[in-house]
Amino acid sequence: MGSGRTLHITRGKIDYEILMCNVRPDPIHVTPFMRTITLFPLGAIGISIFSFLYPGVLLPFKGYIVPLLGLVMLGMGMTLRPDDFRNVIRRPKAVTLGVALQFILMPFVAWLVSESMGLPVELALGMVLVGSCPGGTASNIICYLAKGEVAVSITLTAVSTLLAVFLTPLLTWVYIGQKVPVPVLAMMLNIFTIILAPVSLGVFINYRLGDRIRVIKRIFPGISVVAVILIIGIIIANTQTQLAMLAAPVIAAVCLHNISGLAGGYCLAWMFGCEERIRRTLAIEVGMQNSGLAIALVELTKFPLLAALPGALFSIWHNISGSILAAWWAGEVRIKN
Numbered sequence: 001m002g003s004g005r006t007l008h009i010t011r012g013k014i015d016y017e018i019l020m021c022n023v024r025p026d027p028i029h030v031t032p033f034m035r036t037i038t039l040f041p042l043g044a045i046g047i048s049i050f051s052f053l054y055p056g057v058l059l060p061f062k063g064y065i066v067p068l069l070g071l072v073m074l075g076m077g078m079t080l081r082p083d084d085f086r087n088v089i090r091r092p093k094a095v096t097l098g099v100a101l102q103f104i105l106m107p108f109v110a111w112l113v114s115e116s117m118g119l120p121v122e123l124a125l126g127m128v129l130v131g132s133c134p135g136g137t138a139s140n141i142i143c144y145l146a147k148g149e150v151a152v153s154i155t156l157t158a159v160s161t162l163l164a165v166f167l168t169p170l171l172t173w174v175y176i177g178q179k180v181p182v183p184v185l186a187m188m189l190n191i192f193t194i195i196l197a198p199v200s201l202g203v204f205i206n207y208r209l210g211d212r213i214r215v216i217k218r219i220f221p222g223i224s225v226v227a228v229i230l231i232i233g234i235i236i237a238n239t240q241t242q243l244a245m246l247a248a249p250v251i252a253a254v255c256l257h258n259i260s261g262l263a264g265g266y267c268l269a270w271m272f273g274c275e276e277r278i279r280r281t282l283a284i285e286v287g288m289q290n291s292g293l294a295i296a297l298v299e300l301t302k303f304p305l306l307a308a309l310p311g312a313l314f315s316i317w318h319n320i321s322g323s324i325l326a327a328w329w330a331g332e333v334r335i336k337n
Contacts, residue, residue, distance in 0.1 A: 040138070040225050041323070044316040047233035055237040061230070062238055062299070068227040069296040070198045075220035076137045077202015078213070080158055091152055094278045098156040101265055101286045103167050107131040109260045111175040113253050121179050123250055125172075125303060126310035127257065129294035132171035134160035136288040137224065138319055145326035148281035156285045161199060164293070165191045183301060190300040195293060228292055228315060235295060235312040238305050246309070254313045258321055262287035280329060288322050291315045 051058050110131025114124035135157040143153035169187035176182065205213065236243065265286030269279040294311035297303070 040229070041316055041320045043225070043229045044232050044319070047229050048236045048312075048316065051233040051236035052240055052243060055240040058230075058234045058237040061234050065231055065234055065299045066194055066296050068231050069292045070194050072137060072224045072227050072292060073195050073198040074202045075224045076157075076161075077199035077204075078206045078217055078220060079140075080154065080199070080203045081206060082203070085155065085158055091155070093272075094149070094152050094274065094282070095155055095159060097269065097272055097274070098152070098265075098282045098285050099160055099163065101268060101282060102135060102156070102160050103132070103163065103171060105264050105268070105286060106257075106261050106289065107171045107175055109264070110257055113256050113260075117249055117253055119249060119253060120246075120306075121176075122304045122306040123246065123253070123310060125176050125180050126294065126298065126307035127253060128172055128176045129168075129297055129307065130254075130289050130291050130311050130314050131257065132164075132168045132175070133290045133293045134164040134168070135285045136290045136318060138322070139284050139288040141221075142288065142319075142322040142326050143281050143284050145323070146280050146284060146329040147277065148284060149277045152278065153281050153285055156281070158199075160285075161195060161290070164290075165196055168293070168297075180303070187297060187301055190297060191293070194296050194300070195290075231292055231295055232312045232315055235305075235308045239309050242306055243309070246306075250309055250313055251317075254310055254317050255321075258287055258289075258314065258318050260287075261289075262321065262325060284322060284325070288318045289314060291318070 107128060108131070110127040111124075113119075114127045119127065137157065139157060140150060140153045144150050165188055168191060169182065169184040172187065173182040173184050206217075262283045266279045266283035269282040274282065291311040291314040294314075295308045298305060298308040298311070
């Protein structure tokens, strides 16, 4: 295989081995993971409708947004090992290009879409927050389904998450700071608390315990999906009064933002001479954002709660678009490198 990857399938488990990179095989119980990712959009849409019709049910749970995201980040960390970060050295071109597109293209497109559509400042803030966040946690399995380079996808998610501690607050300030006060240092501390600390703990747990927590690692994707669905429901419930008037422009802005990221990631990777699997990987990594972080930052930084709406809708849409794109690519008989 041109990418140097072999795939071993044994009784429902999949081991990835990057022969040229000596990346460790890591068994993944794919079927439940795929099912949770596939059902996520349905659950998110369902809870959105429920929360819009009966907002009082989830209104009291606004304070649980940050702990729920911390749980998701802990689960993400438990899928990582220190070796994932070494791919920066092994695949420098793909990782550098992916990170650059993540933090240059996505915040710029978010700002451009917001300005072009004349969105209210609260929604523009939410769009910029989403665009300035690192890659989403679901991107790795979407990359697998799309026949991309999973090892590179995992590395990009990990590296962009680390860089987000500094870049997310700075980019938010650059693009929206002239309209909304952006407490950069406070945001850095918040991201460290809700992202870097639980991810680091998860990496440490996985490093120390490894296969002894295999069962926990298998069920954590489902727990993470439920947590993100609850976060979406809480946001919809708390913005229900404004949602009816603002739903159409926000949905249009979110879809345009995500599609621009997917297309831009693929096309720019092609322009830089990347092979097909890397193009697919960068498209998915750039287009799929950690929108849960954007939501949590609104709560922690005391931004207007309406700014969390783009993040909530992005969480639904990017899983739908990513799954559709992965199914299209997976249906191809042959990959042209």
